[in-house]
Amino acid sequence: MAPRTYTAPQDYSKDPRPAIALTPVKSNQVKAVGYDADTLTLAVTFTRGAGAIYHYPNVTPEAHAAFVGAESIGKYFGQHIQPLPFFKYAPDPVPESEAA
DSSP: OOOOOOOOOOOOOSSOOOOOOOEEOSOSSEEEEEEETTTTEEEEEESSSSOOEEEESSOOHHHHHHHHTOSOHHHHIIIIITTSOOEEEOOOOOOHHHHO
């Protein structure tokens, strides 16, 4: 069996991140989700990793509702959201009082 190959992680976007409030969700994989209905942008951050925030453009309100209402948010993400194009943004800085 051939060794598995992986694509390199995408760099953070150089553009400023549009402000989309994130709401924590109950999932082992997905930490928080946000949605901007005006721009049809879904924002997601994960429980593992560096805390990057991913923005998925052109996500319908129906797809967002199905995602956050799914029995398994992580499974829904893997099947329906993960294949979509995205922009990756650096995580918010941690205040010094929380970093200690």
